[in-house]
Amino acid sequence: KTKYYRVDPVKPDTGVLTETAALLRQGDLVAFPTETVYGLGANGLNEQAVKAIYQAKGRPSDNPLILHIDAVAKLDELAATVPANARALAERFWPGPLTVVVERQPKVPDAVTGGLNTVAVRLPSSVVARELIRLAGVPVAAPSANTSGRPSPTTAQAVLADLDGKIAAVIDAGPCEIGVESTVVDCTTPVPTLLRPGGITYEMLLAVLGEVEVDPTLAGSQAVPKSPGMKYTHYAPLAPLILVEAEPAAAAMLVKREVEQALAAGKRVGAIVSGEVADILPARTIKAVYGVRADAAAIAASLYTMLRSFDDKPVDIIYAEGIAENGLGLAVMNRLRKAAGYHIIRA
Numbered sequence: 001k002t003k004y005y006r007v008d009p010v011k012p013d014t015g016v017l018t019e020t021a022a023l024l025r026q027g028d029l030v031a032f033p034t035e036t037v038y039g040l041g042a043n044g045l046n047e048q049a050v051k052a053i054y055q056a057k058g059r060p061s062d063n064p065l066i067l068h069i070d071a072v073a074k075l076d077e078l079a080a081t082v083p084a085n086a087r088a089l090a091e092r093f094w095p096g097p098l099t100v101v102v103e104r105q106p107k108v109p110d111a112v113t114g115g116l117n118t119v120a121v122r123l124p125s126s127v128v129a130r131e132l133i134r135l136a137g138v139p140v141a142a143p144s145a146n147t148s149g150r151p152s153p154t155t156a157q158a159v160l161a162d163l164d165g166k167i168a169a170v171i172d173a174g175p176c177e178i179g180v181e182s183t184v185v186d187c188t189t190p191v192p193t194l195l196r197p198g199g200i201t202y203e204m205l206l207a208v209l210g211e212v213e214v215d216p217t218l219a220g221s222q223a224v225p226k227s228p229g230m231k232y233t234h235y236a237p238l239a240p241l242i243l244v245e246a247e248p249a250a251a252a253m254l255v256k257r258e259v260e261q262a263l264a265a266g267k268r269v270g271a272i273v274s275g276e277v278a279d280i281l282p283a284r285t286i287k288a289v290y291g292v293r294a295d296a297a298a299i300a301a302s303l304y305t306m307l308r309s310f311d312d313k314p315v316d317i318i319y320a321e322g323i324a325e326n327g328l329g330l331a332v333m334n335r336l337r338k339a340a341g342y343h344i345i346r347a
């Protein structure tokens with residue numbers, strides 16, 4: 001049975017964190033809140049504990065994990081060398097939603113890195129997360145605390161929906177602030193490479209680094225990927241999702257047309273849309289409404305809850321209205337494209 005603890009996000013109960021930190025240290029799995037999404041934590045120096053993460057999530061073992069630390073200086077204990085770019089990013093954005101990939105020290109287990117010579121490291125800003133890691137006294141390996149392929153959890157309830165009974169404990173500190181995962185930057189390339197857009201935006205990285213490569217698989221327009229790994233959908237709701245990418249007026253018309261056609265074909269239809277588009281859709285559409293298209297931060301914060309909201313509603317298909325890719329919009333569109341398995345309708 002999974003133990004459940006509720007704590008205050010700003011002043012968490014030390015007794016709870018001491019108890020759960022002890023579970024982590026002894027090799028058990030503990031789900032905990034961060035500012036991005038809930039993580040599924042294990043002692044990051046204990047190979048067996050780390051392997052249990054893959055088991056609980058049903059995650060392919062070649063997908064490496066992030067090690068979470070509680071102080072900037074701990075980066076030097078995990079990295080073989082810390083490149084100047086990684087140092088600059090850590091000093092500017094830690095604690096916060098940024099993960100840097102650096103060369104690993106030999107003590108980092110293969111189970112963490114998937115056998116790679118590099119390791120991903122992050123110092124979260126969540127007080128609960130940092131205090132838990134500090135009390136555990138070890139780096140904490142933690143992927144998002146969802147079943148592999150499902151939307152990441154931004155509440156303890158979403159964690160339990162996927163992992164109840166499979167993990168030792170969950171710490172509930174309410175909903176996550178940012179709502180999408182951390183930005184991942186590979187600092188081992190001459191020019192740092194953005195591997196996953198997230199809470200720290202491309203524009204923010206550019207301001208510190210002057211130059212940032214973007215992993216080619218992130219370019220939406222050429223994304224009909226042929227590589228085997230990319231055929232799997234991530235962040236996906238239970239019903240198939242179709243993403244509509246267009247300027248606001250065209251998107252409104254396209255979503256309306258698609259929804260009406262699907263309804264006419266006898267399907268039960270869900271829609272993840274702005275308030276404006278929600279207003280013009282037929283009443284029997286099951287809607288998750290995200291407010292205005294321009295507010296990417298608010299959309300990011302509710303994105304995974306909206307995707308999961310259809311789990312217990314009878315829909316055969318879901319349409320999502322895309323947004324512009326500036327700021328947090330890049331992360332939102334990256335997750336929506338993956339959730340849709342790159343099934344995209346463009347104007």
Ligand code: TXA
Pocket residue numbers: 034036037038039040063064065066097099101113116118119120122124142143144145180181182183184195196
């Ligand atoms: O916000 C977050 O990052 C959350 C919270 C819990 O901290 N964690 C998270 O972990 O999203 P996960 O496992 O769901 O995603 C980790 C990402 C994956 O895309 C993985 O491929 C990449 O980081 N990654 C990890 N180690 C890597 C490495 N050595 N080189 C390249 N990519 C790496």
Ligand code: MG
Pocket residue numbers: 143144152
């Ligand atoms: Mg994940």
